Amino acid sequence: MAQSGFSRIRSFRSQLNGSDAKIADYILTHEAATKTMTIQEMADATGLSTATISRFVKRVGYNSFREFSLSLAIIVPNNNTFFGEISEGDDRKAIVQKVFSGAENALASTLDISDKENFATAAAWIVAARKVGFFGIGGSSIVAFNAYHKFLRTPIDSFQHPDYDIQVMQAVRMNADDVAVVISHSGRNHDTLAVMQHLQAHGVKIIAITAFPNSELAKNSDLVLASAAEEVNIRSESMSSLIAQLTIVDTLFTLVGVQMGDQTAAVVDEIRQAIEQTRR
Incomplete structure (x- = not known):
């Protein structure tokens, strides 16, 4: 299921300012009207130039105004519950349905905005790296640990640790032959950005996994x-984002595993045999 343009704008809204914020706010408060507007009509309605509208469209991830306009026509069940917003009157059945729908929609929307070439490039960098570090603070450390757990099944020399100080020490021991996968939902966590700065100082290639592609990390x-x-109330937006980020990690792992073929299979077999010995 493709992501509605309105949903994508809401996900970017906190990162926009100036003319971009003005355009976003106009679109979100005039949904019915903007669905059929031409670029000139939108420019007239917002008091901006068509060039400014065109730049906005590209900033939120579309190649052209036509592509953006078509995305506004996508119908989703309810924009306010697209990511499973919980209301006070919801019964248990409705809450369960919304949580699962939120996860499903997060995956579909992430696939819709994903750049398949970026996945291919990331996998190639990981395969060629001397070693790979997975970094994340707080909730993002769950994704980082999951990545480390997955990549233990490949020949890749990888590492991960949840403690910030140790992450800093790991970062300063990396170099230009290494790759760091840095995970942050917001892309603005101060500790994560500090780790990123150490990685940059040592010339490490950085792959960011984040819900905010205009963030400082990105x-x-x-x-x-x-x-x-997308912002929701009781169930934090980061919950659905977590599902999407875990799937991004699974995709990277699968691409690397397939690329390394027999080497990966040999590691998986050896690990499986070792674990089986603990179950006797």
Whole structure:
């Protein structure tokens, strides 16, 4: 299921300012009207130039105004519950349905905005790296640990640790032959950005996994794998983003595993045999 343009704008809204914020706010408050507007009509309605509208469209991830306009026509069940917003009157059945729908929609939306070439490039960098570090603070450390757990099944020399100080020490021991996968839902966590700065200082290639492709982390990374996000109330947006980011990691692992073929199979077999011995 493709992501509605309105949903994508909401996911970008907190990162926009100036003319971009003005355009976004106009579109979100005039949904019915903007669905059929031409670029000139939107420019007239917002008091801006067509060039400014065109730049906005590209900033939120579309190649052209036509592509953007078509995305506004995509019908989703309910924009306010697209990511499973919980209301006070919801019963248990409705809550369960919304949580699962939120995860499903996050995956579909992430796939919609993903750049398949970026996945291919990230996998190639990981395969060629001397070693690979997975970095994340707080909730993002769950994704980082999952990545480390997955990549233990490949010949890749990888590492991960949840402690910030140790992450800093790991970062300063990396070099230009290494790759760092840095995970942050917001892309603005101060500790994560500090780790990123150490990685940059040592020439490490940085792959960012974040829901905010205009964040400081994304802007300072060599490559970005974006997950979809949208503000919701009780169930934090990062919950759906977490599902999407875990799937991004699974995709990377699968691409690397397939690329390394027999080497991966040999590691998997050896690990499986070792674990089986603990179950006797």
